[in-house]
Amino acid sequence: MNHLPYIVGSYALFLAIAGGFTAAAWVRLGRARRRLAAIDPRGSR
Amino acid sequence: MDASTAFAPPAGGGRNLHRFANPGRFLRASGRVLPWLAAAGLLLTGIGLLWGLFFAPADWQQGDAVRIMYIHVPAAWLASGGYFALALASLASLVWRHPLADLAAAEIGPVGAAATALCLGTGSLWGKPMWGAWWVWDARLTSVLVLFFLYLGHIALVRAFDDPQRGARAGSILALVGVVNLPIIKFSVDWWNTLHQPATITLTGAPTMYVGMLWPLLFSALGFSFGFAALVVARMRAAVMERRIRALLSARARAEAA
Amino acid sequence: MTRKRRRLVLVLACGVGLGAAAALALSALSDSVAFFVTPSQIASKAPAPGRTFRLGGLVEAGSLQKFMDDGKPAARFRVTDGTGAVTVSFVGILPDLFREGQGMVALGTLAPDGTFRAQEVLAKHDETYMPKDIADALKKSGHWNPAAGPPPPASTWNTLVPKKLGG
Incomplete structure (x- = not known):
């Protein structure tokens, strides 16, 4: 493959941004669910 | 303020959209949809990008640098499409005062900004080996940079007020004013001389792209869209729960004080 | 008119x-929004000599000469937009995509003799995405000469199956 550094850079940028946002959303969702379940066990769903 | 009245639909607003104003109903519906959105996003993006990276042919002029297109183009479509969704949510917030629209706008902003950053970054990484420059101030690149700043401004504005209602109102106005930029981005390459090439896929003619490159691009674009939707829905679910936690805590504090 | 309707009308207005x-x-600003000027625009209203601006157009078929200038790679070529043409001289390395029949944008000044002295040359890519064997097949069959202009209509090649024929 020619221009390899630019291609690797692009795919790495994608993985970093998409992975970062997915991990952040996952953590935030899990924390909110746990806190809500602790405060209000009935209506947490 | 009680947790349920915080989300109560406005009197007389028994419209269809307001069905989801109930937080419990939104959480149940979005909880069912989210796994499918996320799975579709992951699967289609994976197929599109692996296909583009390893199986699609190289371009006769660009060589393998054409493979950057499989990220750049879907990111660019989503940057504009996400802004359009942000504007629709802002309209629903400003005109119909839909309680979930504020949340949607606040959560679309950062995801859209990320798509725009990805578009600008990969474009730069393509521009250096192909054009010979990381960046030029032509109308297409400049208008997409303006889009990025609109997203950043919206993110800052909706979080800048103590009263979230006022933040949402100000953010909605900014988002709607910024819609002017969307046709400028789309038609910049036709209206003015730019270094950026015009559109390959148009409504009026056959795409000037070989099918073996078009298929992975379409898979990737579809996957990016599902992934974008999944991220926004997940963030909105978290925001609804966080809002409910705050309402419950303040109700409890008031009950204890009384 | 309900309040919602009034707000909607206000937003639309x-x-x-x-x-x-x-x-x-x-x-009103369209002149300054344009990234480059074309050879025919120069012919109708030439920028003052010595002023730096961007010139854009297609590299004319058969006009590209590459040579060495004081041990550095240099090039002379003509840039055209169909009606006018300007000769460009450039000392430096041309980008990968640079070729005859391809678009380019150069930053530089107009010399008194009408030659454009470029300090920087960028290649402009067109909107076609074509694998090498398809491009070779079109060139070999005489359907397309890349130096002479854009490829034939996309519907004639974008689903073509490249045939590995011995001749």
Whole structure:
């Protein structure tokens, strides 16, 4: 493959941004669910 | 303020959209949809990008640098499409005062900004080996940079007020004013001389792209869209729960004080 | 008129006003929004000698000469937009995509003899994405000479199956 550094850079940028946002959303969702379940066990769903 | 009245639909607003104003109903519906959105996003993006990276042919002029297109183009479509969704949510917030629209706008902003950053970054990484420059101030690149700043401004504005209602109102106005930029981005390459090439896929003619490159691009674009939707829905679910936690805590504090 | 309806009308009216203002501003500014000037624009209104600007157009078929200038790679070629043409001289390395029949944008000044002295040359890519064997097949069959202009209509090649024929 020619221009390899630019291609690797692009795919790495994608993985970093998409992975970062997915991990952040996952953590935030899990924390909110746990806190809500602790405060209000009935209506947490 | 009680947790349920915080989300109560406005009197007389028994419209269809307001069905989801109930937080419990939104959480149940979005909880069912989210796994499918996320799975579709992951699967289609994976197929599109692996296909583009390893199986699609190289371009006769660009060589393998054409493979950057499989990220750049879907990111660019989503940057504009996400802004359009942000504007629709802002309209629903400003005109119909839909309680979930504020949340949607606040959560679309950062995801859209990320798509725009990805578009600008990969474009730069393509521009250096192909054009010979990381960046030029032509109308297409400049208008997409303006889009990025609109997203950043919206993110800052909706979080800048103590009263979230006022933040949402100000953010909605900014988002709607910024819609002017969307046709400028789309038609910049036709209206003015730019270094950026015009559109390959148009409504009026056959795409000037070989099918073996078009298929992975379409898979990737579809996957990016599902992934974008999944991220926004997940963030909105978290925001609804966080809002409910705050309402419950303040109700409890008031009950204890009384 | 309900309050919702009034708000909707207000937002739409603001949108129409804003759109009209933006359209007026952009059409007034369109000269400075353009990234480059074309050879025919130079022919009708030449920029002052010594002023730095960007020239854009297609590299004319058969006009590219590459040579060495004081041990550095240099090039001379003509840039055309169909009606006018300007000769460009450049000392430096041309980008990968640079070729005859391809678009390019150069930054530089107009010399008194009418030659454009470029300090920087960028290649412009067109909107076609074509694998090498398809391009070779079109060239070999005489359907396309890349130096002479854009490829034939996309519907004639974008689903072509490249045949590995021995001749």
